[in-house]
Amino acid sequence: MGLPELKERYTVEDYRQWEGDWELIEGVPYAMAPSPLAKHQLVCLVLGALLEEQLRDCPERCFVFPELDWIIDQNTVVRPDLSLVCHQVEDYLKEPPLVAIEVVSPNTAQRDEILKFALYEREKVPYFVLVYPSLKKARIFALKEGKYSKVFDGERGSFPFKDLPCPLKIDFERLWQRL
Numbered sequence: 316m317g318l319p320e321l322k323e324r325y326t327v328e329d330y331r332q333w334e335g336d337w338e339l340i341e342g343v344p345y346a347m348a349p350s351p352l353a354k355h356q357l358v359c360l361v362l363g364a365l366l367e368e369q370l371r372d373c374p375e376r377c378f379v380f381p382e383l384d385w386i387i388d389q390n391t392v393v394r395p396d397l398s399l400v401c402h403q404v405e406d407y408l409k410e411p412p413l414v415a416i417e418v419v420s421p422n423t424a425q426r427d428e429i430l431k432f433a434l435y436e437r438e439k440v441p442y443f444v445l446v447y448p449s450l451k452k453a454r455i456f457a458l459k460e461g462k463y464s465k466v467f468d469g470e471r472g473s474f475p476f477k478d479l480p481c482p483l484k485i486d487f488e489r490l491w492q493r494l
Contacts, residue, residue: 326389340430342390351420354448354494358418359396361493362446366399366483373481377401383408387438393431399442401480411435413479416444432456436463442476444485451491 324342336347351359359381366379380398385408387393398412415435417427427445435443436458443456443463455467455474467474470491475484 324390327386327392328389330392336394337392338394338426339390339392340434345426347394351418355396355418355420357494358446358448358490362416362418362485362490363397365486365489366397369483370481373401375401375480376403377413377479377481377483378404380404380408380412385409385412387434391434393434395431396446399479399483411438411440413440414442414444414476414483415440416446418446418448420448432463436461441478448494451487451494453485453487455485 322343325339325344326342327339330337330339330344333344338345338347363379363381370377370379378400380400382394382396383398383404385393385395385398395412395415396418397414397416398408399414400408400412402410415431417423417431419427432443439458439461441458445454447453450470452470453467453474454465456463457466469487471487473484473486473488475482
């Protein structure tokens, strides 16, 4: 007879004491190691720069943050690869970003496409972007009536976000040029 399964749960207080990079989703820790590969980091850098460039004249003081902790509750801390926020942020996010972007790798695909998809939808993140560097492709979901609906799925072109405080778009041609 096998041992009973024990599901230990952790809190934000536990999370703050851990060494290394982790996310905590509903009390379950997820290691973020090893560090992202070069292509992943380059996509984050270039995409963040392309978005930040468009926000320079934004009167609402919107910013793109790379890998900023979002503490959702006492059992959940995630770190989107990029987050668009249009409010003052002290040390970490306390409320949903307007846009959450995850750069998908083989090691993170299930977490990004299933777990974070459901979590960001539940937390009402208006836009969720999945970027696939190896395919040079992206999928964008918009929250409509509490559920995500796919609004972009492709390799080329651009996607203009609607209903944000400042005009913003992702130009995939420019993004992929740098890879």
